[in-house]
Structures are given as structure tokens and as C-alpha cells.
Amino acid sequence: MRLFPPLKIQGRDIFIQIRHMCLMKLKGGLLVIDGKLLMIPGPTMVPERALQEGSKQVLFHRSTEFGKLFAEVNEGLQYVFQTQNPVLTFPAVGTGGLEATVANLFSPGDTILSVTTGVFGERFATIAKNFGLNVYKLDFPWGQAIEPDMIKKQLEQHSEIKAVFVTHNETSTGVVNDLVAIGKILRQFNVLYVVDAVSSLGGIDLQTDVWDIDVVITASQKALMSPPGLTFISVGPRAWEAVEKAKLPKYYWDFINARKYLEKKLPQNPYTPAVTLIASLNEALKMMREEGMDVIFNRHQRLAHAVRKGVEGMGLNLFAASNCYSNTVTAITVPEGIDGDAVRKIMSEQYNVVVAGGQASLKGKIIRMGHMGYVNEDNVLTALQALAAALQDVGYKGHVEDGLTKAKEILG
Amino acid sequence: MRLFPPLKIQGRDIFIQIRHMCLMKLKGGLLVIDGKLLMIPGPTMVPERALQEGSKQVLFHRSTEFGKLFAEVNEGLQYVFQTQNPVLTFPAVGTGGLEATVANLFSPGDTILSVTTGVFGERFATIAKNFGLNVYKLDFPWGQAIEPDMIKKQLEQHSEIKAVFVTHNETSTGVVNDLVAIGKILRQFNVLYVVDAVSSLGGIDLQTDVWDIDVVITASQKALMSPPGLTFISVGPRAWEAVEKAKLPKYYWDFINARKYLEKKLPQNPYTPAVTLIASLNEALKMMREEGMDVIFNRHQRLAHAVRKGVEGMGLNLFAASNCYSNTVTAITVPEGIDGDAVRKIMSEQYNVVVAGGQASLKGKIIRMGHMGYVNEDNVLTALQALAAALQDVGYKGHVEDGLTKAKEILG
Numbered sequence: 128m129r130l131f132p133p134l135k136i137q138g139r140d141i142f143i144q145i146r147h148m149c150l151m152k153l154k155g156g157l158l159v160i161d162g163k164l165l166m167i168p169g170p171t172m173v174p175e176r177a178l179q180e181g182s183k184q185v186l187f188h189r190s191t192e193f194g195k196l197f198a199e200v201n202e203g204l205q206y207v208f209q210t211q212n213p214v215l216t217f218p219a220v221g222t223g224g225l226e227a228t229v230a231n232l233f234s235p236g237d238t239i240l241s242v243t244t245g246v247f248g249e250r251f252a253t254i255a256k257n258f259g260l261n262v263y264k265l266d267f268p269w270g271q272a273i274e275p276d277m278i279k280k281q282l283e284q285h286s287e288i289k290a291v292f293v294t295h296n297e298t299s300t301g302v303v304n305d306l307v308a309i310g311k312i313l314r315q316f317n318v319l320y321v322v323d324a325v326s327s328l329g330g331i332d333l334q335t336d337v338w339d340i341d342v343v344i345t346a347s348q349k350a351l352m353s354p355p356g357l358t359f360i361s362v363g364p365r366a367w368e369a370v371e372k373a374k375l376p377k378y379y380w381d382f383i384n385a386r387k388y389l390e391k392k393l394p395q396n397p398y399t400p401a402v403t404l405i406a407s408l409n410e411a412l413k414m415m416r417e418e419g420m421d422v423i424f425n426r427h428q429r430l431a432h433a434v435r436k437g438v439e440g441m442g443l444n445l446f447a448a449s450n451c452y453s454n455t456v457t458a459i460t461v462p463e464g465i466d467g468d469a470v471r472k473i474m475s476e477q478y479n480v481v482v483a484g485g486q487a488s489l490k491g492k493i494i495r496m497g498h499m500g501y502v503n504e505d506n507v508l509t510a511l512q513a514l515a516a517a518l519q520d521v522g523y524k525g526h527v528e529d530g531l532t533k534a535k536e537i538l539g
Numbered sequence: 540m541r542l543f544p545p546l547k548i549q550g551r552d553i554f555i556q557i558r559h560m561c562l563m564k565l566k567g568g569l570l571v572i573d574g575k576l577l578m579i580p581g582p583t584m585v586p587e588r589a590l591q592e593g594s595k596q597v598l599f600h601r602s603t604e605f606g607k608l609f610a611e612v613n614e615g616l617q618y619v620f621q622t623q624n625p626v627l628t629f630p631a632v633g634t635g636g637l638e639a640t641v642a643n644l645f646s647p648g649d650t651i652l653s654v655t656t657g658v659f660g661e662r663f664a665t666i667a668k669n670f671g672l673n674v675y676k677l678d679f680p681w682g683q684a685i686e687p688d689m690i691k692k693q694l695e696q697h698s699e700i701k702a703v704f705v706t707h708n709e710t711s712t713g714v715v716n717d718l719v720a721i722g723k724i725l726r727q728f729n730v731l732y733v734v735d736a737v738s739s740l741g742g743i744d745l746q747t748d749v750w751d752i753d754v755v756i757t758a759s760q761k762a763l764m765s766p767p768g769l770t771f772i773s774v775g776p777r778a779w780e781a782v783e784k785a786k787l788p789k790y791y792w793d794f795i796n797a798r799k800y801l802e803k804k805l806p807q808n809p810y811t812p813a814v815t816l817i818a819s820l821n822e823a824l825k826m827m828r829e830e831g832m833d834v835i836f837n838r839h840q841r842l843a844h845a846v847r848k849g850v851e852g853m854g855l856n857l858f859a860a861s862n863c864y865s866n867t868v869t870a871i872t873v874p875e876g877i878d879g880d881a882v883r884k885i886m887s888e889q890y891n892v893v894v895a896g897g898q899a900s901l902k903g904k905i906i907r908m909g910h911m912g913y914v915n916e917d918n919v920l921t922a923l924q925a926l927a928a929a930l931q932d933v934g935y936k937g938h939v940e941d942g943l944t945k946a947k948e949i950l951g
Binding site: 159160162163165167169170171172173178179181182183184185186187188189190192218219220221222223225226250253254257258259346348354355356375376377378379397398399400401402403404407475481483 | 571572574575577579581582583584585590591593594595596597598599600601602604630631632633634635637638662665666669670671758760766767768787788789790791809810811812813814815816819887893895
């Protein structure tokens with residue numbers, strides 16, 4: 128009858144000892160690439176330390192042990208969000224964080240201004256429309272950044288606007304928007320400042336409190352170098368006032384309930400949290416605190432600069448305008464006569480480097496290289512080498528070596 | 540400037556080799572208990588094979604490799620759901636699955652009947668109310684099962700009812716409801732049959748297709764012996780018709796969009812899925828297919844029987860009525876004069892076995908022992924021994940040894 132006799136091991140046996148011996152080697156950081164090097168704009172590769180923490184046995188979510196872990200996570204989140212606001216954690220990916228924000232801040236018929244520069248700005252606007260909000264859209268050409276003065280005009284014309292949605296870093300076009308300049312405009316009006324920072328937070332400076340941003344949304348699987356499945360939302364005092372009045376339906380996304388559980392002596396979640404993902408995240412956040420935000424932002428800036436100069440050195444054009452290059456993802460225009468999808472296929476299959484293509488109207492027209500989270504000089508050079516080799520393989524005649532030389536000079 | 544020099548390792552180094560050597564030992568199933576034995580009604584302990592699969596490097600969610608993995612997962616889900624219907628996967632926990640169901644099946648003002656036998660039935664009803672549905676409630680006393688004839692009366696009186704919500708296994712009271720008997724009633728009316736099977740599916744027989752259930756909701760962290768963070772929803776043909784007409788707001792939970800991505804040549808998700816959790820789940824589902832559903836259900840039945848006889852043998856009473864004992868969780872009434880929370884504290888701190896207390900009005904009045912998912916005879920005996928010892932420690936005078944003897948006889 129014992130058809131299911133798992134070998135039960137209490138405490139530390141040889142297997143666990145070996146695993147822990149291995150882990151001791153990892154304290155300085157180790158990236159294990161089982162197969163291919165992921166250079167996509169998320170999910171990003173997760174350091175071994177974080178993967179291993181997430182592979183420990185599941186904790187009871189109402190235990191002291193989990194409470195202590197979650198308290199550490201919340202401190203770490205406030206550190207990377209640069210905020211004293213509560214940062215709420217939901218078991219969901221970033222799109223869930225956007226939906227949660229809409230459901231918690233508004234009532235049916237409320238009006239918002241959605242400023243879009245690409246796919247993810249569009250998605251945020253669609254969610255708002257689906258939930259019955261009146262949505263003014265201010266669309267900028269893809270590849271361009273937001274012009275803050277245009278927002279001012281909209282706000283002057285439409286006093287009913289309650290909130291402005293902005294994408295900090297538009298993952299689909301490799302564009303970063305100037306949150307400080309936008310904030311200066313918004314603070315002249317009585318509107319909530321809501322920022323989708325899914326592909327920026329932790330890689331590009333975002334000072335939630337200093338810049339006085341009401342709501343900032345991000346997720347685990349990009350610059351926070353953790354596995355996907357968690358979304359985080361920082362909610363400031365003005366936003367909490369809106370939350371108290373909001374009438375859109377919700378239960379799972381309920382901010383007030385989430386805050387109530389967060390404020391317990393040891394923080395908890397209203398329902399079962401994704402405990403293993405939270406354990407991974409905690410380790411990733413520790414690593415970020417060890418490195419320090421300024422060093423992290425400089426690293427992203429430097430790697431992004433090398434990618435851009437490398438790509439341009441190969442004779443390729445960058446898709447984004449030169450005043451708004453993202454430091455977490457670079458969109459590369461595929462040259463006339465070259466098949467972008469063929470380049471990506473060769474990069475992946477021949478050279479084991481995975482990059483992303485364009486989305487929506489940019490399908491086939493751009494290649495997007497992610498360089499955020501747990502990424503270093505070697506990774507960037509490997510990715511550029513793979514790009515150069517694949518371009519040559521498809522018959523591209525530019526001097527790809529010049530780009531590699533340029534990138535190496537920068538990374539020196 | 541290289542302040543962040545992670546050691547990058549391509550392919551298989553010594554660390555990986557050791558990890559894989561370890562893994563080879565795990566094929567038959569291994570439970571590593573780092574700290575305490577979790578005998579709570581979720582999250583449950585995850586076999587090492589599944590934890591290790593989830594600790595592999597993150598995959599690109601639009602890659603062939605992930606598509607193949609997700610195809611396997613979808614087959615495995617249909618196997619455990621006993622259905623040919625598509626089973627949708629969302630990055631969320633079970634409460635999200637309940638919310639998704641409400642948002643996708645209904646329009647504001649629709650009427651449902653929520654049949655409740657405890658905390659989780661109440662939660663499902665609250666979600667429906669929050670979303671603006673008219674909710675008739677049919678409440679049964681906690682510890683009792685649903686009487687199907689009472690549902691019939693409600694349906695006869697209220698022809699506007701579009702769906703009936705039933706909790707298969709009420710985690711808060713240790714009660715299982717008779718889905719076959721309920722289904723026979725429901726099929727006499729034009730209503731959707733919606734079942735919350737979060738704490739039963741995979742541990743207690745639930746034949747989605749044979750029993751003609753329109754929507755079945757479960758989650759990863761209970762009998763499916765995977766880490767928390769995924770919810771699954773089987774949607775049948777009648778339910779899809781309702782989905783097409785439903786007007787409640789959603790984007791993240793959109794069933795139609797989820798199905799569209801599921802039906803690609805290699806299945807995908809509309810947005811980033813929780814790839815590491817899906818990898819863990821895939822391994823757990825493989826283990827379940829290796830064991831076979833009938834064997835799994837028999838194992839749960841046998842272990843639950845041993846727990847019940849053990850507890851009764853100690854002179855304690857079961858909280859649930861004798862016609863509706865759950866095979867995944869047992870609620871034990873705390874005897875007069877005994878402090879249930881003190882018993883649980885001693886079990887955890889002195890004997891390293893974690894059980895749960897009562898929720899809501901049952902707080903302090905019951906102890907709930909989970910025995911679902913990756914659980915075996917040793918675990919159950921260990922838990923009963925811990926219970927017996929803790930009871931003695933707080934001065935309980937019953938013959939706890941008799942209970943242990945009884946349980947050992949059954950498991951013999």
C-alpha cells in the first residue's frame with residue numbers, strides 16, 4: 128500500500144549540506160546561465176543567491192519567520208522605491224499592478240489623462256477604459272519622449288482630470304521620460320501623479336518622495352532581478368485620500384486591506400502571499416542594498432552607454448530620439464534589407480543570446496536589447512558580439528567590429 | 540569601477556554538477572524539511588524536485604522552451620482537473636481566481652446564489668457583492684455540509700439566479716460538500732455551476748467533465764503541492780457563453796484573452812507569466828501523473844481516516860459533522876478548559892509541527908490539521924505525536940496514547 132513513500136529528511140542531511148556549501152560560494156554574487164543569456168527587457172536573469180533562497184521549503188504565511196522575512200522585504204522595497212510610503216505587494220505581475228491602481232483610485236466616470244509613448248502606456252489607458260473611466264489620451268510618436276508642456280495644455284483645458292498616468296520607461300520603444308519635468312507641471316494642478324515604473328525602478332533613478340509622486344508601480348522581474356509573479360505599488364498620502372473615496376469594484380486588489388495587514392506588528396498579507404517569490408526577492412533586495420542605488424544607477428548608465436555606442440559603431444540607428452535614451456532597454460532600428468527576426472533567431476540559436484523584437488506596429492522593425500537588473504560588462508559585450516555575428520550571418524555589410532571596439536573602450 | 544563583478548558561469552560548472560548529482564537522487568520523491576513540518580491547510584510542503592525545478596534560471600516567456608513547458612503544464616492541469624476544457628492559469632493566488640471568475644461571468648446587477656459553509660464561502664459571496672452582483676446567500680451552520688434540497692428551494696423561488704457558487708472543501712471547518720448531489724439539483728435549472736475547489740482539487744475526487752461543472756477554481760499551493768502564486772480556472776462551454784456576454788470590468792483577469800494565448804501553436808500568456816512557479820508546478824504535476832489520481836485520492840482518504848481516528852482516540856471531538864469529513868483538512872474541537880493556541884504554540888516550538896487555528900468566529904475554538912498534497916504516513920504520525928505531546932504538556936488528561944495506537948493500526 129505504500130505506493131508513495133517519499134524519503135523524509137528532517138534537518139540537515141548530506142544533500143542540504145552540499146547545497147549550503149555551494150551557497151556559501153555565492154555570497155559575492157553568481158549568475159548561473161543554464162542555457163541562454165537573456166538580454167530581453169524582462170523577465171531578466173536572476174542571481175543564483177536569489178534563486179536558491181526561493182528554492183527553500185515553503186513557509187507558513189502567518190508564522191513569525193515569514194513575518195520577519197516580509198518586514199525585511201518591505202524595508203528593502205522602501206529603499207529601492209526611495210520612499211517612506213507603504214509599498215504594497217500583490218501576488219501578480221506588473222499588469223496586475225496597473226489594474227490594481229485603477230481599481231483603487233477611482234470611481235466609475237472619473238476622468239484621467241493617459242500620456243502614452245508606446246505599448247505599455249496604451250495598456251494602462253486600456254485598463255482605465257475597461258474600468259469605465261473617461262480617458263483623455265495624449266499620444267506621443269513612438270520613439271519620442273513626453274513633452275511636459277503638452278500635459279499642461281491638457282490640464283488647463285480639462286479641469287475634471289483627476290490623475291495623470293505616465294510610463295517612466297517605455298519598454299516597447301526604449302524611451303525614458305523625464306519625471307521631474309512632468310512633476311513640476313502636475314504640481315501646478317490638483318491631480319494625482321501615477322507612474323508605471325515597471326521597467327525602470329531599480330535601474331533608473333526614481334525618487335518617489337523627493338519628486339512627490341503619488342503612486343509608483345513596478346514588478347519583480349525587471350531591474351529588481353527577481354523571478355516574475357510579484358507587483359509592488361507605493362501609495363502616497365494624496366493617493367490614500369483618493370483610495371478612501373474610490374468606488375470601483377475590487378477585493379483581491381484592495382489597497383486598504385493590504386495596508387491593514389502590512390501594519391500588523393509583523394507584516395502579513397490579507398490572503399496567501401507568494402512566499403517563495405518573496406524569499407527570492409528578499410535576497411535580491413539585499414544584494415541591491417549591498418551594491419547601493421547610486422552604484423546601480425551608474426552601472427546601468429554605463430552599460431546602456433556602451434550598448435548604444437556599440438550599436439551605433441556597427442552603423443545601426445537607435446530607435447529612440449537622442450534626448451530620451453533608456454538606460455534599461457535599447458531599441459535598435461533594423462536596417463533596410465535586413466530581416467530583424469532572422470537576426471534574433473540566429474542570435475538565440477547560434478550564439479545563445481536572447482533579445483526581443485518589436486511589439487504591435489514595431490513588429491519586425493526593431494530589436495530590443497534589455498540591460499537591466501543583474502547584468503554586467505561581460506553580458507553586454509557577449510550580447511553585442513552575438514548581434515555583430517548574426518548581422519554578418521544575414522549579409523549585413525557594416526563594420527560591426529567598429530561597434531565592438533567602441534563598446535570595449537567604454538567598458539575598459 | 541567594477542564594483543559589481545558577479546562571477547559569470549556559462550553552462551555546467553562544479554556547482555551545477557553537484558546540484559544535478561543531488562537532483563538525480565530525487566527522482567523518486569524527496570521532502571526536505573528545512574525547519575518545521577507544515578501540517579496546515581495550505582500552503583503545503585513542496586517536494587524537492589519541484590522546488591529545484593523552480594530554482595532554474597528564468598526562461599523568456601515567448602520562447603519555444605517556455606511554450607513547451609507550458610504545453611506540458613496545461614496537459615497536466617487538464618489531467619488533475621479531469622477535464623477537456625481549457626484550464627486558464629493566472630499569476631495570482633486562489634482569491635484572485637475567485638475574483639477573476641466573478642469579473643468574467645457576470646454583468647452588474649446579475650443575480651447569484653452563494654452557498655456558504657464557512658470563511659471561504661463567505662469570501663466568494665463578498666467578492667460577488669463588491670462587484671455589484673445581487674447575492675442570495677444560503678448559509679449552513681459551520682461544521683455542516685450543504686443540503687442540496689435547500690438549494691433547490693432557492694432556485695425554485697428565484698428564477699433570476701444565473702449561477703450557484705459552491706465551496707467544494709471548506710478549509711475553515713474541515714467540511715467537504717457533495718458536488719454530485721448538488722449538481723443533480725443544479726442541472727434541473729438553467730444556472731451555472733461554479734465551484735471553489737482551492738483546498739480539494741488534487742486531493743479529493745472532482746470530475747469536472749463527468750459531473751458537468753461549469754467553472755472550477757483552484758490554486759497551486761494546496762493539494763497540487765507547488766509554491767503559492769498561481770491560480771487555475773477550468774471554464775466549460777456554458778460558462779464561455781456567459782463570458783462572451785459579461786460586462787464587469789477586467790483586463791488582467793480577461794478569460795477570452797487568456798484563452799486566445801493558450802490556443803497559440805505553443806501556448807503563452809497575454810502578459811509575463813510567473814515562469815519559475817510554472818516550472819515548479821510542472822514537476823509537481825509530473826509527480827502526480829506518475830502516482831495516478833486514484834492512488835492519490837486513496838492516499839488522502841487513508842491519511843485523513845488515520846488522523847480522524849487518532850484524534851478521536853485521544854478523546855477529542857471532530858468539529859465537522861460525521862457525514863462530511865474532509866480528506867484534506869481536519870478540524871479538531873479544542874476541549875473545554877484547554878487553550879488551543881497554547882497547544883499550537885507548543886506543537887510548533889517544542890515539536891516542530893505547524894498546524895493552523897480557527898478563523899473568524901472559530902478563532903481559538905478549533906485546531907486545523909492539513910493533510911493534503913505531498914504528505915505521507917510518517918508526516919501524519921509525526922503530527923499526531925506532536926499533538927498528543929502538546930496536549931499532555933498543557934495538562935490534558937485524556938489517553939492520548941490510545942489515539943496514536945489507533946492511527947498506527949490504520950497506517951500499519
